[in-house]
Amino acid sequence: MLNRFLFKQIDNSALIVFRIIFGLLCFLESVGAIFTGWVKYTLIDPKFTFNFIGLGFLQPLPGNWMYAYYFIMGVFGLLIMVGYKYRLSIIAFTLMWTSTYLMQKASYNNHYYLLCLLSIIMCCLPANKYASIDVKLKPSIKQISMPSWCKWVFVIQLFIMYTYAAIAKLYTDWLDLTVPAQLMRGKMDYPIIGSLLQHQFFTYLVGYGGILYDGLIIPFLLYKPTRKFAFWGSIFFHLFNSIVFGVGIFPYLALAFSLFFFDSETIKNIFLKRKQYYNQAEIKILNYKPYLVTLATIYFVIQILLPIRHHFIEDNVLWTEEGHRLSWRMMLRSKSGYANFKVVDKDTKKTTIVNLNNYLSKKQKRMIATKPDVIWQFAQHLKQDYKSKGQDIEVYVTAKTSVNGRPFKTLINPKVDMANARWEVFKHNNWILPSQLDK
Numbered sequence: 001m002l003n004r005f006l007f008k009q010i011d012n013s014a015l016i017v018f019r020i021i022f023g024l025l026c027f028l029e030s031v032g033a034i035f036t037g038w039v040k041y042t043l044i045d046p047k048f049t050f051n052f053i054g055l056g057f058l059q060p061l062p063g064n065w066m067y068a069y070y071f072i073m074g075v076f077g078l079l080i081m082v083g084y085k086y087r088l089s090i091i092a093f094t095l096m097w098t099s100t101y102l103m104q105k106a107s108y109n110n111h112y113y114l115l116c117l118l119s120i121i122m123c124c125l126p127a128n129k130y131a132s133i134d135v136k137l138k139p140s141i142k143q144i145s146m147p148s149w150c151k152w153v154f155v156i157q158l159f160i161m162y163t164y165a166a167i168a169k170l171y172t173d174w175l176d177l178t179v180p181a182q183l184m185r186g187k188m189d190y191p192i193i194g195s196l197l198q199h200q201f202f203t204y205l206v207g208y209g210g211i212l213y214d215g216l217i218i219p220f221l222l223y224k225p226t227r228k229f230a231f232w233g234s235i236f237f238h239l240f241n242s243i244v245f246g247v248g249i250f251p252y253l254a255l256a257f258s259l260f261f262f263d264s265e266t267i268k269n270i271f272l273k274r275k276q277y278y279n280q281a282e283i284k285i286l287n288y289k290p291y292l293v294t295l296a297t298i299y300f301v302i303q304i305l306l307p308i309r310h311h312f313i314e315d316n317v318l319w320t321e322e323g324h325r326l327s328w329r330m331m332l333r334s335k336s337g338y339a340n341f342k343v344v345d346k347d348t349k350k351t352t353i354v355n356l357n358n359y360l361s362k363k364q365k366r367m368i369a370t371k372p373d374v375i376w377q378f379a380q381h382l383k384q385d386y387k388s389k390g391q392d393i394e395v396y397v398t399a400k401t402s403v404n405g406r407p408f409k410t411l412i413n414p415k416v417d418m419a420n421a422r423w424e425v426f427k428h429n430n431w432i433l434p435s436q437l438d439k
Contacts, residue, residue: 005148006292007285011264011278012130012146017271019127021256022118023081025249026093029115030074032248039066042107046361048381049104050374053423058103073097080122083132087123094119105374106363110330111250117157117303118253125150130275145278149292151260156300158257159218164307164328166214169207173404174332180207182334182405187244197244205240213237221261231258245331314428318403319411319435321371322428337369337401337408343382344394354382369399372412372432379418395419403437 033039043049043060044067051058060066073096079089098116128134129143173179180203187197196202213233220230238251259267268277310323317323318333341354356365359381368374379395386393394417400408412418416431423429 002293003283003285005152007283007289008148009145009278009280009282009284010148010151011268012126012144012150013264013268013272013275013277014259014262015125015127015146015150016130016132016275017267018256018259019083019086019122020081020131022122022253023077023079025253025256026077026080026097026115026119027074028077029249030070030077034067034070038107039070041361041363042104043100046106046364047359050106050364050377051103052105053373053377053425055102058099060103069096069100083128083134086128086132086134090119090122090127094123105325105371106361106367108325109247110328111247111253113326114161114250115253121153121157125153131272144276145280145282147284147286149296153296154257154260155218155222157303160300160303160307161328162214162218165330166211168307168327168329168332169211169214171332174207174211177203177207178404179331179333180204180210183245183331190244193243209237221258227261231262234258313426315432316435316437319401319437320428320432321373322432334404335370335401337399337411339369339375339397339399341378341382342396342398343386344396346392346394369411370401372429373423375399375412376418376421376423376429379421383419393419403435406437409433409435 044064049060061069073093076089076093076096079085080093094116097119101112101116126143126146129141129146135142169175183206184197184203188194190197217230217234220226220233234255238254241247242251265277265279268275307327307329310317310327313320313322315322317329318335339356341356343352343354344350345352356368359378360368364374368378375397379397382395383393396414396416397412397418398414399411401411402408410433413431413433418431421429421431
């Protein structure tokens with residue numbers, strides 16, 4: 001049964017078309033980051049970046065070289081799309097995209113994380129075996145079929161993502177529509193549709209429609225009687241998200257996944273009319289089966305465990321942020337705050353209040369008071385900066401944070417020297433004060 005599930009040969013039209021769309025979207029995301037100014041205000045303007053802790057070696061290129069970096073990524077996206085040197089192109093794009101994702105947290109986005117995962121998956125797929133320059137240059141690699149695992153790897157990944165996204169919304173501030181209402185109020189200034197979005201209908205649509213969509217979309221796409229209904233619902237849902245929330249290429253990437261749920265002959269007839277349709281359903285057990293099963297098991301176990309790790313860490317993740325990233329917790333909360341950093345010279349006992357404008361960009365200052373890991377990283381940066389000037393310092397932080405419109409509360413213990421505090425990766429950091437959000 002496992003052999004049939006993984007290694008039955010199926011028509012590869014969906015994968016070929018998906019590769020073309022995926023490559024195009026990678027190109028648009030890369031060059032779009034240049035022309036919208038994202039590269040400038042996220043990677044060039046900041047004096048330093050808040051990378052994922054432990055990956056400090058990943059730093060933006062100096063000067064304006066990040067423009068070239070993103071341009072090259074865009075070129076690799078086009079090469080993926082046309083299927084030229086596919087394996088090299090997708091591996092290069094994956095390494096470059098994942099590096100930029102891990103080197104900064106000011107623009108953290110679950111969709112960027114998804115693109116990392118999809119790129120890794122695409123590295124392993126025979127996506128250039130038809131309608132590619134690689135085939136034109138080497139006709140012997142041409143294929144019209146693929147193992148069925150090439151389809152199911154996407155389906156399982158999407159099921160994990162959407163299921164956790166739905167479960168994460170099942171908490172008080174979402175269910176009582178506090179957060180959806182705040183999201184809609186943030187769109188009040190939108191031209192034409194801003195006032196319309198304030199209607200209670202859209203609050204309910206975002207709140208309960210989001211839960212239902214995330215929880216049901218994959219089962220509804222898999223079940224043939226509901227497939228078309230789910231597809232048209234997906235078009236509305238993702239276009240709404242694209243217009244209202246401006247989430248980049250994700251809505252169009254999510255719609256492209258529909259290719260793997262529809263009959264492959266239909267996909268072929270719409271997009272690849274000259275292609276021969278494969279319907280022999282042979283089972284071909286290849287030598288890589290043990291490696292595939294082992295790696296896939298490890299990968300999906302990690303994907304299942306990462307989003308639940310915050311349940312094993314003390315306090316509420318909405319407050320501590322511990323276990324928030326890589327967990328499909330999408331647009332779940334609204335946080336605001338302010339922070340003051342006090343530097344004390346250990347030798348002279350002289351106290352200095354840090355002017356954040358000397359260190360941080362506007363976007364970095366907006367997140368400095370709401371994310372404990374960022375506060376800790378900035379304290380470490382201050383320690384190194386003063387050390388370079390021959391000073392040994394302590395850093396004390398006064399940070400006030402509000403979660404979902406609640407009163408501001410003290411986030412960090414102001415008596416703890418953050419310059420010498422430890423960062424705990426797998427457990428709660430005790431210098432984060434209790435939230436009392438669950439009371």
